[in-house]
Structure formats: C-alpha cells, structure tokens
Amino acid sequence: MRIAVVFEANPLVGGGFHDSLSATLLVSRIKNQDEYEFLYYTLSEENAKAAKTAGLNTKFLKFGGKERLVHKFRKNLTLNRWFQKLGICKPLDEQFKRNKIDLVYFTGPNPLSLFLEELNFILPVWDLCHRDHPEFPEVREQFEFDSRENFLRTALPKATAVIAESPFGRDALVRRYGLDPEKVHYIWKPASSRIIQLEGKIDFDPRKFAGLPKEAKFIFYPSQFWPHKNHRLIIEALADVKNSHGLEIYAIFCGSDCGNLQNILSFAEKNGVGNLIRHVGFAKDEHMPSYYQNSIALIMPSYFGPTNMPPVEAFSLGTPVVVADLPGFRDQVGDAALLVNPHDPKELSQIIVKLSKDDKVCANLILKGKGRLHLFSDKERLKTLKIIFDNFARKRALWTFD
Numbered sequence: 001m002r003i004a005v006v007f008e009a010n011p012l013v014g015g016g017f018h019d020s021l022s023a024t025l026l027v028s029r030i031k032n033q034d035e036y037e038f039l040y041y042t043l044s045e046e047n048a049k050a051a052k053t054a055g056l057n058t059k060f061l062k063f064g065g066k067e068r069l070v071h072k073f074r075k076n077l078t079l080n081r082w083f084q085k086l087g088i089c090k091p092l093d094e095q096f097k098r099n100k101i102d103l104v105y106f107t108g109p110n111p112l113s114l115f116l117e118e119l120n121f122i123l124p125v126w127d128l129c130h131r132d133h134p135e136f137p138e139v140r141e142q143f144e145f146d147s148r149e150n151f152l153r154t155a156l157p158k159a160t161a162v163i164a165e166s167p168f169g170r171d172a173l174v175r176r177y178g179l180d181p182e183k184v185h186y187i188w189k190p191a192s193s194r195i196i197q198l199e200g201k202i203d204f205d206p207r208k209f210a211g212l213p214k215e216a217k218f219i220f221y222p223s224q225f226w227p228h229k230n231h232r233l234i235i236e237a238l239a240d241v242k243n244s245h246g247l248e249i250y251a252i253f254c255g256s257d258c259g260n261l262q263n264i265l266s267f268a269e270k271n272g273v274g275n276l277i278r279h280v281g282f283a284k285d286e287h288m289p290s291y292y293q294n295s296i297a298l299i300m301p302s303y304f305g306p307t308n309m310p311p312v313e314a315f316s317l318g319t320p321v322v323v324a325d326l327p328g329f330r331d332q333v334g335d336a337a338l339l340v341n342p343h344d345p346k347e348l349s350q351i352i353v354k355l356s357k358d359d360k361v362c363a364n365l366i367l368k369g370k371g372r373l374h375l376f377s378d379k380e381r382l383k384t385l386k387i388i389f390d391n392f393a394r395k396r397a398l399w400t401f402d
Contacts, residue, residue: 001393004101006041007051009108015309016108018192019126023107025054025193026381036389039099063092063112071115091117103392113155120160122388127165128172129304136228152177161388165189165307168328187384190376191312199289199317206291210252210278217356218250220295222283222310223302225261230301232267236345237352239271245353250276252291254283292317297355301342307332312376315369320355320362336368
C-alpha cells in the first residue's frame with residue numbers, strides 16, 4: 001500500500017513546523033517496506049529543503065489559487081462533467097494517483113484535505129483552543145474562529161482517521177464534533193526531533209548572546225507573541241521576585257512578534273523590570289538546547305494547549321518545567337512539572353524563587369521529566385499509526401486486488 005505523507009508547514013510558525021516535521025520523520029522510521037511504501041509531498045521549496053536536510057526526498061504538489069477556484073466549480077455537477085470530458089482542471093487526487101497513492105497522511109491540520117475528491121486521508125488536529133478560549137483576539141479577529149470551525153466541520157467527517165494530541169483532545173473532538181470514537185486516535189505531541197538532535201552540536205553561550213551578566217540566572221520561554229501566550233504573567237512575577245524577594249531573575253523570550261511584543265516590552269518597563277527582559281527574536285534550532293539547559297526552568301503559562309512541544313523538549317534536555325494549571329495540561333506533564341495558576345503572578349514568583357535556590361527541587365523535576373519521556377517515544381507513536389494504516393488496509397483490500 002502506498003501512502004502519501006504531506007509535509008507542509010511555515011518554519012516561522014515554530015511549534016507547528018516542528019510538529020509536522022517530527023511526524024514526517026516518524027513515518028520514515030517505519031521499515032516494513034513490503035507492507036507500506038511512503039512517498040513524501042510538499043508545496044514549498046522551504047519545506048522540501050527541510051525534508052532533504054533530514055534525508056527525505058519530496059515530490060511537489062501544484063495546487064494554487066486557480067486550482068482552488070476550479071475545485072469550487074467542480075462541485076457543480078454539470079460543470080464537472082464538462083471538465084471531465086475536456087480532460088482539464090483535474091482534481092488534486094490526480095497528482096497523487098500518478099504515483100499510485102492509496103492513502104494520504106497529512107502531518108498537520110492541512111486545508112488541502114478539503115480538496116481531495118476520491119482519496120481517503122488521515123488528519124491530525126493539534127488543538128481546539130478556539131473553542132477552549134474563544135475570548136482571545138487571535139481567534140476572533142479576521143473571522144479566524146469561523147475559519148477554524150468551517151475547516152474542522154467539513155474535513156473531520158470525511159477523514160478515514162483523526163489524530164488528536166492527547167486523550168483530552170480526543171475526547172473533545174468526539175464530544176464537540178460528533179465523531180465516531182473508534183475513528184479518533186491520539187498520539188502524544190513529542191519533542192522536536194530536530195532540536196533534540198542538535199544538543200551539544202555547537203558552542204553557544206545564551207547569556208552572551210542575550211547580553212546577560214556572565215552568571216545571571218534566567219528563565220526561558222520559547223513562543224510567539226500572541227496574547228494567549230500569557231507573557232504578562234511572567235513580567236508581573238519577575239517584578240514580584242525583585243520587589244518582594246530582592247532577586248533579579250532574567251527572562252529570555254524567543255519567537256516571532258504576532259502583534260503583542262511591544263505591549264510586553266512596554267509593560268515590563270512600566271513594572272520596573274524592562275532591564276531583565278531579553279527578546280532574542282526567532283531563535284535558531286541549533287541554539288535552542290543551550291537556552292533550555294542554561295535556564296533555571298522553562299516557564300510556559302500559555303492558555304493554549306493542552307499539549308505543547310517545549311515541555312517535552314525540556315524533559316529531554318534536563319530542564320525543570322512550569323506550565324499553566326488548566327484542563328488537560330496535567331495529562332501531558334503529570335507530576336514532572338510544576339503547575340501555576342495563569343492569573344496569579346505571586347504564585348509564579350514563589351515558584352521562580354524556589355527553583356532559583358533549591359537544587360534538590362530542580363533535580364527532582366528533571367528526574368521525573370526524564371522518566372516521563374517513554375510516553376512520547378517513537379515506539380508508542382508508531383504503534384498508533386500502524387493501527388490506523390492497518391485498519392484502512394483491511395478495507396482497501398475489498399476493492400483493490402494487487
């Protein structure tokens with residue numbers, strides 16, 4: 001059986017790019033080529049380059065604005081018959097069928113799935129945060145909420161299998177979208193394999209790069225600057241650490257500005273900790289391990305989740321983890337992280353002070369984090385993918401005899 005693996009993600013998205021790339025690399029580790037053969041596809045040169053760096057060759061899909069417009073016309077049965085007679089404007093499926101593809105596996109929640117007319121597909125869903133927290137502007141403005149809902153409500157019922165990122169996410173998909181439970185699976189979100197593999201590969205001093213004093217203690221938060229990322233909590237907590245405990249703890253933020261960066265920097269100045277905040281832009285992958293390993297902790301008070309890649313990266317790299325105490329978040333981190341009320345800067349302040357002073361607490365968290373990594377192993381993730389592929393293969397055998 002031939003399976004198309006579609007890797008399509010914007011590198012500047014950060015976590016979404018690494019999630020999709022990690023899923024693509026995971027499939028490449030399935031060795032039983034007699035049973036399944038994988039071909040890799042992308043729409044962009046950038047993604048093709050990233051895949052090639054990882055040892056994978058990709059085929060290019062052509063499906064731009066013209067093809068999307070024609071797809072809408074094809075839904076008119078009369079027009080569709082003429083298109084077929086004239087042999088023009090063929091469906092997206094034809095690009096896969098040239099290589100005898102039987103099943104399409106999108107490694108992210110890809111809108112291209114909406115344009116498949118015949119081939120079956122597998123669709124991951126990374127989160128339902130637009131439903132969990134619809135108050136945030138990033139899911140209300142520009143009809144973003146409507147866009148996400150329309151996509152999910154159209155694509156999910158057509159998918160042969162849906163992959164959630166956690167049991168919590170699986171249950172939410174079944175409950176909110178009326179999906180059959182047996183077709184919704186979950187695969188834990190892993191660490192970025194690309195970042196983990198770069199550990200120790202280069203000599204990089206994050207303090208020097210960020211302009212911190214040589215022995216300065218800092219917390220680390222890799223995320224784009226959206227309101228839901230809750231950088232404000234960290235600013236308020238560091239102000240309390242300084243004012244109530246007499247300590248100066250720095251914060252290194254990395255990630256793209258999605259409209260909230262200047263607000264955060266101004267808020268830090270207003271709270272008297274502007275000198276303690278360092279924004280290093282969109283960090284290079286090879287620098288990420290050093291940021292983690294030299295920090296006091298990964299502090300990630302984001303509202304969106306409930307699973308995210310940085311906690312698992314921190315577990316892998318031996319860094320204590322602090323995440324928001326919100327529904328589903330504990331399912332990912334268990335007792336290997338400290339949970340903080342995302343509205344309580346004093347609670348976070350106390351946690352930061354404790355982690356900066358108590359090596360035993362840090363060592364215990366690191367040990368528990370290492371112990372939790374088995375949940376996110378390739379073996380466990382591949383087991384679920386194999387079940388999905390096998391289920392489809394049994395049905396496919398009823399109309400394909402080869």
